[in-house]
Amino acid sequence: MSLRELLRKNEVTLSFEVFPPKTSDRFDTVLATARKIAALKPDFMSVTYGAGGGTSAFTADIAADLEKTYGVPMLAHLTCVSSTKEYVAKTVEEYRRHGIKNIMALRGDIPSDGAVCTDYRHASELVRELRERGDFFIGGACYPEGHVECEHKADDIGFLKQKVDAGCDFLTSQMFFDNNIFYNFLYRAREAGILVPILPGIMPVTSKKQLARSVSMSGTAVPARFRAIVDRFGDDPAAMRQAGIIYATDQIIDLIANGVYHIHVYSMNKPEVAEGILRNLRDVIGWTPEGGVNGRALKGRGSDED
Numbered sequence: 001m002s003l004r005e006l007l008r009k010n011e012v013t014l015s016f017e018v019f020p021p022k023t024s025d026r027f028d029t030v031l032a033t034a035r036k037i038a039a040l041k042p043d044f045m046s047v048t049y050g051a052g053g054g055t056s057a058f059t060a061d062i063a064a065d066l067e068k069t070y071g072v073p074m075l076a077h078l079t080c081v082s083s084t085k086e087y088v089a090k091t092v093e094e095y096r097r098h099g100i101k102n103i104m105a106l107r108g109d110i111p112s113d114g115a116v117c118t119d120y121r122h123a124s125e126l127v128r129e130l131r132e133r134g135d136f137f138i139g140g141a142c143y144p145e146g147h148v149e150c151e152h153k154a155d156d157i158g159f160l161k162q163k164v165d166a167g168c169d170f171l172t173s174q175m176f177f178d179n180n181i182f183y184n185f186l187y188r189a190r191e192a193g194i195l196v197p198i199l200p201g202i203m204p205v206t207s208k209k210q211l212a213r214s215v216s217m218s219g220t221a222v223p224a225r226f227r228a229i230v231d232r233f234g235d236d237p238a239a240m241r242q243a244g245i246i247y248a249t250d251q252i253i254d255l256i257a258n259g260v261y262h263i264h265v266y267s268m269n270k271p272e273v274a275e276g277i278l279r280n281l282r283d284v285i286g287w288t289p290e291g292g293v294n295g296r297a298l299k300g301r302g303s304d305e306d
């Protein structure tokens with residue numbers, strides 16, 4: 001089943017994200033890790049893209065390998081702010097050659113030295129370009145707490161609406177640790193006329209260091225309940241890993257209970273975290289190692305015909 005078809009269904013889906021290596025000597029290790037996650041039979045997987053553009057080949061290679069070997073539908077990320085139009089066109093061709101049909105179209109972070117290429121200013125320009133080509137299923141990023149660069153939430157939602165109107169088929173959110181933030185965002189987005197599927201992005205935090213890094217990059221709020229967990233278990237790696245997996249599981253259960261169908265997990269390159277979440281949710285989402293979520297992996301998932 002294609003990603004387009006999956007997201008159209010009112011059935012719970014669970015997806016995982018991996019990131020490519022920065023250098024080629026790490027490629028085999030990262031691919032082996034990503035394969036372990038794909039072998040768990042999530043509904044789809046995404047592979048991120050290095051903002052500097054240096055890893056586009058790795059993104060395409062990993063996505064193509066996982067789709068071919070495990071039949072898991074793949075979503076390849078692509079950023080544009082540091083790239084020329086020519087480079088983006090070449091990368092899109094490379095994705096097409098690899099059989100990639102789904103692209104997460106992103107601006108990318110502005111590099112700390114401010115060196116951007118002026119061909120693209122916003123993700124919406126990349127979305128429009130991909131839409132004009134006509135043959136990709138296109139995702140965009142959204143930020144329940146507002147994007148760090150945008151002072152006013154209302155403006156951020158307005159720009160998000162422009163991005164969706166440019167051709168996004170769905171959105172995936174930045175991580176959040178308080179589901180009410182996501183529900184409020186969903187309400188504001190729908191009120192602004194954004195009607196495409198919005199996938200909450202759940203980040204299982206398994207170390208104190210990871211939390212500090214994620215929060216400093218995204219500005220995500222840490223609720224007192226989660227802060228207490230990190231304060232209590234942050235110096236005990238095994239306990240923190242378990243507590244982080246359980247906290248993320250709890251967020252997912254609450255989302256499903258409140259009618260959210262499609263959930264994306266920032267599993268990073270951690271098969272044990274992906275597996276921990278699936279095992280915790282076994283009966284909630286009908287996951288088995290053989291059949292994936294709700295037996296979908298046994299029903300010929302991954303075919304192009306849907």
Ligand SMILES: Cc1cc2nc3c(=O)[nH]c(=O)nc-3n(C[C@H](O)[C@H](O)[C@H](O)COP(=O)(O)OP(=O)(O)OC[C@H]3O[C@@H](n4cnc5c(N)ncnc54)[C@H](O)[C@@H]3O)c2cc1C
Binds near residue numbers: 124
């Ligand atoms: C689900 C998800 C996946 C991601 N994957 C990657 C990845 O693989 N690689 C990577 O490097 N980064 C990734 N990122 C991070 C992302 O690149 C950064 O957050 C980046 O700073 C913004 O990208 P965007 O696509 O949301 O940009 P945009 O949608 O362009 O928004 C960026 C900022 O510009 C503002 N804006 C948008 N349109 C306008 C306009 N017309 N006029 C004025 N302001 C405007 C927005 O309000 C926002 O503040 C991801 C983020 C998410 C949530």
